[in-house]
Amino acid sequence: MSLNLTNISKKNLFETHIYSSNLILEKNSINVLLGPTLSGKTTLMRLIAGLDEPSTGKIYFNEKDITKDKVQKRNVAMVYQQFINYPSLTVYENIASPLRVLKHEPDFIHQKVIEVASLLKLNNFLEKRPHQLSGGQQQRTALARALIKNADLILLDEPLANLDFKLREELREELPKIFTKRDCIVIYATTDPMDALLIGGNTIVINEGKIVQYGKTIDVYKNPSDLISAKVFNDPPLNVFESRIKNGIVNINNIEFHLSKSVSKNLSGNYKVCIRPHHLKNKKEEIDDVEIEGKVRICEINGSETLIHFDYNKLNYTSLINGIFNYSIQDTVKFYFKPSNCLIFNSNNKITV
Amino acid sequence: MNKVQNNKAWFFILPVIFLVAFNAVIPLMTVVNYAFQETFNNNIFTWQGTKWFENILRSERFYAAFGRQLLFTFIILLIQIPLGVFIALSMPKKGFGVSICLVLMSMPLLIPWNVVGAMWNIFALPRIGFLGHYLALLGFDYNFTQSIYAAWFTVILMDVWHWTSLVVLLCYAGLCAIPDPFYQAAKIDGASRWAVFKYIELPKMKKVLTIAILLRFMDSFMIYTEPFVLTGGGPGNATAFLSIDLVKMALGQFDLGNAAAMSLVYFLIVLLLSWIFYSVVMKGEDK
Incomplete structure (x- = not known):
């Protein structure tokens, strides 16, 4: 079982929503479709579901x-950001509805409903109506409706976006477990890089209607094929600097450092050097760590992590540090990063390290 | 913390009390005043107890008008609600057609009520008016000033023309509030058009539909201007609905005691029916 999109594109009179793209999704895979809002995630999903016909290409x-x-005619199921259930039907009937349309035996339907409901922990709510449930339970009902008919293709369009923080974490943890035992292709659209990393599987990075990169989630994260992919996959945003490299010596903003030994000594020219926020630390760990003496602009503590924006020589840096650090504005703090953690892109945006 | 005890809160609700007093209580109390007393010249009042109410509740005339009123409201709701829902469902959801439809739909609502009556009077004039002329050509013996059926037909047609748009606009607003994914989900499930209407559109329209029925019920139950201009309650008393009958009694016969008692009974009926309807419909809501 595989899904193969060949030269798929979608445009209307005025604009192109999806540029010609190719994609092959294997069976039993969970694929995270990662991209910012308006990047074309929903459009691509609608094409895959068959709700819209592509302008060019074949599926x-x-x-x-x-x-x-x-x-x-396609055996697909879809779950949306809004909690979509039939308002006048009970949870039980909602879950049963796809099988009722397919005219299955009542005994079979009952057995399946109980099975799916217990998988999604809905057993105690079967007689309630959707509006009597919490958001999390409503979305579980929608998920159950998607699971019950053994669809070949399950499309999840930002299913956790409307849930509050706690419920989101809880359901996000369960989702991969729910889908691994199934013989289907799952596509999960999200704007949150954290979703992709926690769900694992494969990641498709999409930006402005173009598929930027596709591969195993961890590979895509570690080795972004270009700057766009790296930017989409980093939150808080990546630190990107224009810099000059001369014989393996990088110069960002008058900070000079050697690239790691594995990189060619001959590397020269203008490049974009990127540092992930969590690679900027406030402790020196190794001898060749590079030091930046920054002036704190904003310091936000979010529970167990501290997000610090600081300036050095007119450039802004973002750093995400584990632990709570209560710096005041205008404090001078020393930050460190390892040269080997730098991502380097050339003007064509292709990585060179 | 020590709470300060004083009566300052009264100042804040005083404006509302004044407003409600002038708006509702004082006018109502004058009616109540007439309903329990007999008036003569020079504003001399004598106490009559419940005499006028007994009169009204025993009079055949009142029950006849009440029956006509119920029948009229029933027919109106039976036609306007399904028709309104149907038109709302067939209106386009996007594109330039939306504004055209909305303008067309709001036109009847913008016309003053007495103008509607006058318009339809001319429109339906036997043999002369557009409607009267063509109905006569088609071989119908149509004369709304003489035939009871023709009069009812014209009054109902006029009200449907005038007020169905209100139901349409309310239902359309309800329909537009349904997010697109609901329809997509139904499409993916393979649900039929009827199932979409029954399981998605109707439940989602429930609240606006309740309001539409309530508004149409109250309005049609208190209808006065249009039939007054169109038929004047005739032929005979055939279209003399409660309010027309009431005005005849109060201003035509100057029978203030009976008219005041009838107003109060009328008011209580509208209040009671609206309350029953609302509580029945909303019963399932907040479980």
């Missing part, structure tokens, strides 16, 4: 061309 499922097939 193959198991080698069979399904481009022209209507959504009812």
Whole structure:
């Protein structure tokens, strides 16, 4: 089982929503579709679901061309950011509804509903109506509706975005477990890089209607193919600096340092050097760590981490440090980073390290 | 913390008390005043107890008008609510058609009530008016000033024309508030058009529909101007609904005691029916 998108694009009279893209998704895979708002995540999902027809290109499922097939003919299920359930039906009937349409035996339906409901911990709410439930339970009901019909393709369009923090964490933890045992392709759209890292699987990075990178989540995170992919996959935002490299010596903003030994000594020219916020620390760990003496601009403590924005020589840096540090504005603090943690992109945005 | 005990809060609700007093209580009390007393010249009042109420509740005339009123309201709701829902469902959701439809729909609502009556009077004039002329051409013996059925037909048609738009606009607002993913989800499930209406659109429209029915009920139950201008309550008393009958009694016959008692009974009926309807519909809501 595989889903194969070939030269898919979507445009209307005025603008292009999806530029010609290719994508092959394998069976039993969870694929995170990661991109900022308006990057085309929902459009791509609608194309895959069959709610819209692509302007160009073909969609193959198991080698069979399904481009022209209507959504009812494709065995797909979809969960949305809003909690979509039938308002007048009980949770039980809501979960049963996809099977009722398919005209299954009542005994079979009952058995399946109980099975899916217990998987999603909805057993105690089966007789309630959606508006009597909390947001988390409503979304669980929607997920149950998507799971019950053994769809080949399950599309989740930012399913956790409308949930509060606690429920989001709880459900995010459960989701991969729920989907691993299933014989289907899952696509999970999100704007949050944390979702991708926690869910694992594969990640498709999409930006401005273009698929930027596709691969195992951890690979995509560690080795972004270009600057856009790196930017999309980092929150708080990546520190990006224009810099000059001469024979392996980097110069950002008058801070000079050697690149790690593995990098060619001959590297020269103008590059973009990026440092992930959590790689900027306030302790020196190794002898060749590079030091920046910054002036604190903003210091935000969010529970167990501290987000510090600081200036050095007219450039702004962002640092995310584990632990609580209560710096005052205008404090002078020394930050350190390892040269080997730098991501380097050339003008074509391709990584060179 | 020590709480300061004083009566300052009264100052804040005083404006509302004045407003409600002038707006509702004082006018109502004058009616109550007439309903329990007999008036003569020079504003001399004598106490009559419940005499006027007994009169009204025993009079055939009142029950006849009340029956006509119920029948009229029932027919109006039976036509306007389904028709309004149907039109709202068939209106476009986006594109330039939306504003055209909305303007067309609001037109009847913008016309003053007496103008509507006058318009329809001319429109339906037997053999001369547009409607009267063509109905006569088609072979109908149509004359709303003489035939009871023709009069009812015209009054109902006028009210449907005038007020269905209100139901349409309310339902349309309700429909527009349904997020698109609901329809997508139904499409993915393979739900039929009827199922979409029954399980998504109708439940989501429930609140606006309740308000539409309530508004249409109260308005049609108190209808006065349009039938007064169109038929004047005739032929005979055929279209003399409660309010028309009331005005005849109060101003035509100057029978203030009976009219005041009837007003109060009328008011209580509207209040009671609205309350029953509202509590029945809203019962399932806040469980």
